[in-house]
Amino acid sequence: MWRRAASLSPLASRSKPSKLCQEACTFKVWESFSSESEIPTPSKVAPYITFVLGGPGSGKGTQCAKIVEAFGFTHVSAGDLLRREIASNSAYGSVILGTIREGKIVPSQVTVQLIQKEMESSDNDKFLIDGFPRSEQNREAFERIIGTEPNVVLFFDCPEQEMVKRVLNRNQGRVDDNIETIKKRLEIFDELNWPVINHYSKTGKLHKINAVGTVDDIFEKVRPIFAALRYILLFPISCFQCSSSSIFNVLDNLEGRAGFCMECAYLGYAELGLYEDAMALYFQMEEEGIEPDRFTFPQVLKAFGELGSFRLVGMYAKRGNIVKARKVFYKVANRDKISWYTTLTILAAVPSLELVVQIHRWVVRHGVEWNLSVANALIAAYSKHHELNRARRLFSHMPERDVVTWDTIISAHSKSREALLYFDQMEKDGALPDNTTFVSILSACANLGLRVFDLELDNEYNFELLMKVYGNVGRLEDAEREIDDGG
Numbered sequence: 001m002w003r004r005a006a007s008l009s010p011l012a013s014r015s016k017p018s019k020l021c022q023e024a025c026t027f028k029v030w031e032s033f034s035s036e037s038e039i040p041t042p043s044k045v046a047p048y049i050t051f052v053l054g055g056p057g058s059g060k061g062t063q064c065a066k067i068v069e070a071f072g073f074t075h076v077s078a079g080d081l082l083r084r085e086i087a088s089n090s091a092y093g094s095v096i097l098g099t100i101r102e103g104k105i106v107p108s109q110v111t112v113q114l115i116q117k118e119m120e121s122s123d124n125d126k127f128l129i130d131g132f133p134r135s136e137q138n139r140e141a142f143e144r145i146i147g148t149e150p151n152v153v154l155f156f157d158c159p160e161q162e163m164v165k166r167v168l169n170r171n172q173g174r175v176d177d178n179i180e181t182i183k184k185r186l187e188i189f190d191e192l193n194w195p196v197i198n199h200y201s202k203t204g205k206l207h208k209i210n211a212v213g214t215v216d217d218i219f220e221k222v223r224p225i226f227a228a229l230r231y232i233l234l235f236p237i238s239c240f241q242c243s244s245s246s247i248f249n250v251l252d253n254l255e256g257r258a259g260f261c262m263e264c265a266y267l268g269y270a271e272l273g274l275y276e277d278a279m280a281l282y283f284q285m286e287e288e289g290i291e292p293d294r295f296t297f298p299q300v301l302k303a304f305g306e307l308g309s310f311r312l313v314g315m316y317a318k319r320g321n322i323v324k325a326r327k328v329f330y331k332v333a334n335r336d337k338i339s340w341y342t343t344l345t346i347l348a349a350v351p352s353l354e355l356v357v358q359i360h361r362w363v364v365r366h367g368v369e370w371n372l373s374v375a376n377a378l379i380a381a382y383s384k385h386h387e388l389n390r391a392r393r394l395f396s397h398m399p400e401r402d403v404v405t406w407d408t409i410i411s412a413h414s415k416s417r418e419a420l421l422y423f424d425q426m427e428k429d430g431a432l433p434d435n436t437t438f439v440s441i442l443s444a445c446a447n448l449g450l451r452v453f454d455l456e457l458d459n460e461y462n463f464e465l466l467m468k469v470y471g472n473v474g475r476l477e478d479a480e481r482e483i484d485d486g487g
């Protein structure tokens with residue numbers, strides 16, 4: 001069940017930033033309790049993290065074994081890692097041993113680093129982190145060092161008497177499984193555990209499970225939490241056996257959690273490469289007002305990208321969304337398929353500013369903020385939500401721009417003179433305007449009650465601009481009229 005742990009001695013000396021840290025804290029400086037600092041580079045896979053909480057003897061490890069078997073997680077037990085560190089006779093071993101003997105909690109950074117090493121040494125991306133976080137300090141250290149939060153938190157709620165009985169019968173030769181230490185552990189658990197539980201309860205991630213009953217009975221309470229995820233979690237084991245109807249069976253069995261389940265099923269479809277099904281479900285989610293969250297969104301992008309724009313046009317058209325269909329078609333007709341380009345379509349359809357901001361954070365974390373298509377899409381999305389300051393800020397920081405960038409920022413300002421200033425800047429930067437630029441400029445002129453000749457640009461330039469603008473939109477007679485009128 002357990003993957004081989006990497007040598008733990010590098011606790012004190014780390015030479016490379018981890019895969020996990022690279023993924024999770026793209027822009028954070030690597031932190032290690034060795035105080036060495038490195039700047040990680042971005043990577044793509046976000047781990048799926050489940051924290052497993054509960055008092056000593058509540059049955060966390062026992063249930064974890066069953067979850068691993070049924071859903072393919074990698075089990076990372078904080079207590080086992082600490083015990084392994086003791087057994088390795090490392091510099092920290094004796095300090096950890098003393099702490100555990102006292103029934104106390106080991107300093108958070110030590111535990112987090114051990115967890116981090118264990119996760120890094122696994123090629124799985126689904127983890128059960130057992131016996132952690134035991135305190136708010138544990139939780140904060142994980143967020144700070146790993147740079148991410150759990151997706152799900154399980155809490156095995158067990159009466160003290162039952163926990164004591166189980167621990168005393170555990171028979172694993174543990175130094176802390178004696179009545180004196182158990183009392184201290186329970187006191188400490190009582191004092192430090194509840195703030196953590198309350199925290200996750202507020203975030204809606206907590207699943208409290210009554211841990212009294214047989215092992216199998218308790219697992220039957222755990223199973224539904226993961227059942228909706230099985231199509232992701234069992235991947236790739238079941239990818240050849242999965243059918244759409246089985247996913248909907250899962251959905252049907254999980255009434256009352258439609259949003260969560262649809263998202264899970266969506267992820268399942270996308271993971272399994274059932275992109276048409278994924279997109280059909282995405283449209284259904286859209287109709288039911290379920291917005292993709294930070295986990296679903298990357299998969300939405302992937303599905304759009306994989307599906308290919310032509311099929312996307314067909315899907316939009318079939319659903320009567322001619323505007324979107326036309327937009328996509330126009331892009332396809334003019335450009336090669338660029339999977340990130342589909343970001344634009346998605347972001348343009350994102351209904352709330354809050355979600356745009358979330359997506360923006362997500363792309364920053366994944367180091368793709370300055371991918372041209374992504375940055376352009378974000379500028380367009382912010383503009384759509386009238387967040388011109390954010391759009392301008394992004395625009396001004398972009399390391400490179402293309403004609404779409406300029407068109408987007410100009411069109412975002414089509415009601416103000418800034419459109420003309422951006423156009424001026426565009427020409428000065430040597431970027432070549434296209435039809436969209438000219439249409440935006442004309443539209444800005446119309447909105448401002450200006451003729452192109454009224455622009456505060458030099459006359460020769462105005463003439464050229466006038467010809468270009470009208471010429472490009474097939475309105476040369478208007479250009480002539482404007483010249484006759486006083487250009």
Ligand SMILES: Nc1ncnc2c1ncn2[C@@H]1O[C@H](COP(=O)(O)OP(=O)(O)O)[C@@H](O)[C@H]1O
Pocket residue numbers: 054055056057058059060061062063166167169170171211212213214215218
């Ligand atoms: N539902 C249960 N009923 C009775 N004994 C259990 C149950 N679940 C686990 N145990 C036993 O209780 C002891 C503690 O369980 P364990 O999973 O090690 O707890 P934890 O990881 O929370 O400390 C073990 O000996 C285990 O076999």
Ligand SMILES: Nc1ccn([C@H]2C[C@H](O)[C@@H](COP(=O)(O)OP(=O)(O)O)O2)c(=O)n1
Pocket residue numbers: 054055056057058060077078079080082100103104105106107111130131132133134138176185
């Ligand atoms: N996050 C953690 C987890 C465990 N520890 C220490 C203190 C705990 O009493 C021991 C044993 O933890 P473990 O989770 O294996 O055992 P129990 O669930 O308490 O039975 O390890 C810790 O300091 N910090």
